[in-house]
Amino acid sequence: MRTAVCLSIVILASTGGELLSAHAMKQAARLQITSGSAVGLLLQGGFRLSAMWLGLLLQALAFFTLLALLSWADVSFVVPATALNYVVGAAGSVLFLREQVGRTRWAGVLLVCLGVAFICASEL
Amino acid sequence: MNDSKTPSLATTLLLALTVVLDAGGVLLLSRGMKHVGRIDTGAFPTVVRAVGRAIARAEIWLGIAALLLWFICSLVLFSRIDFSYVRPASAVGYALVAVLGYAVLGEAVTAARWVGVVCICAGVTLIGRTPPRTTE
Numbered sequence: 001m002r003t004a005v006c007l008s009i010v011i012l013a014s015t016g017g018e019l020l021s022a023h024a025m026k027q028a029a030r031l032q033i034t035s036g037s038a039v040g041l042l043l044q045g046g047f048r049l050s051a052m053w054l055g056l057l058l059q060a061l062a063f064f065t066l067l068a069l070l071s072w073a074d075v076s077f078v079v080p081a082t083a084l085n086y087v088v089g090a091a092g093s094v095l096f097l098r099e100q101v102g103r104t105r106w107a108g109v110l111l112v113c114l115g116v117a118f119i120c121a122s123e124l
Numbered sequence: 125m126n127d128s129k130t131p132s133l134a135t136t137l138l139l140a141l142t143v144v145l146d147a148g149g150v151l152l153l154s155r156g157m158k159h160v161g162r163i164d165t166g167a168f169p170t171v172v173r174a175v176g177r178a179i180a181r182a183e184i185w186l187g188i189a190a191l192l193l194w195f196i197c198s199l200v201l202f203s204r205i206d207f208s209y210v211r212p213a214s215a216v217g218y219a220l221v222a223v224l225g226y227a228v229l230g231e232a233v234t235a236a237r238w239v240g241v242v243c244i245c246a247g248v249t250l251i252g253r254t255p256p257r258t259t260e
Binding site: 018019021022025026028029030039042043046085086089090092093094097098099100101102104105107108109110111112113114115116117118119120121122 | 196199200202203204206207208209211212215218219222234236237239240241242243244245246247248249250251252253254258259260
């Protein structure tokens with residue numbers, strides 16, 4: 001039970017953190033249309049938004065939860081299981097970023113997820 | 125909705141750069157930490173000495189710099205194309221590391237790892253056939 005909860009936190013917090021960072025950068029790009037698109041200004045715009053900092057906080061939470069999880073759970077289970085990030089990320093991008101993920105992209109995401117799980121499992 | 129079927133050349137190069145920086149950063153850190161040696165996390169002075177040895181190694185700093193650049197490139201990509209396109213497409217780095225490990229370092233690559241490489245390449249090819257940006 002404890003392993004399942006921590007694994008869920010790792011997957012949801014890391015994906016949620018990345019989705020928030022992506023949201024902040026998309027917002028910054030939208031706001032910057034009138035003032036050019038220099039990378040420095042774009043990043044400055046992104047880091048002015050609270051979503052970016054919340055995203056970084058969630059990614060830090062995911063990292064430390066992963067470290068804790070690895071202290072008792074088998075790495076051969078944990079690392080391939082985190083490949084679920086790709087599926088959760090695609091679902092999150094549909095729900096929160098309003099992206100349109102068609103059948104082809106879903107098939108690609110599932111193949112990538114399977115491939116990462118195979119590689120990670122073979123390295124352990 | 126933007127109907128562009130393929131990302132621009134600049135975006136494709138940036139995506140390729142993130143893959144190389146991610147794989148390169150991890151390889152550099154891994155190489156640097158192998159010189160540092162095994163760390164006994166139970167003994168605080170040992171950890172402090174290991175950190176001292178780690179920060180004296182150029183590979184560690186190069187690895188950190190590569191991963192910082194990777195993070196910045198990823199943020200710029202998120203502002204240009206879909207998250208659901210960037211995230212899985214950058215997984216091609218796993219395949220790259222496996223192929224480089226085999227071709228450059230002469231590592232033995234198991235059948236399961238080759239199956240993983242093929243799955244990732246097929247998945248990334250499928251994702252590459254979708255429009256890179258589906259939002260305004």
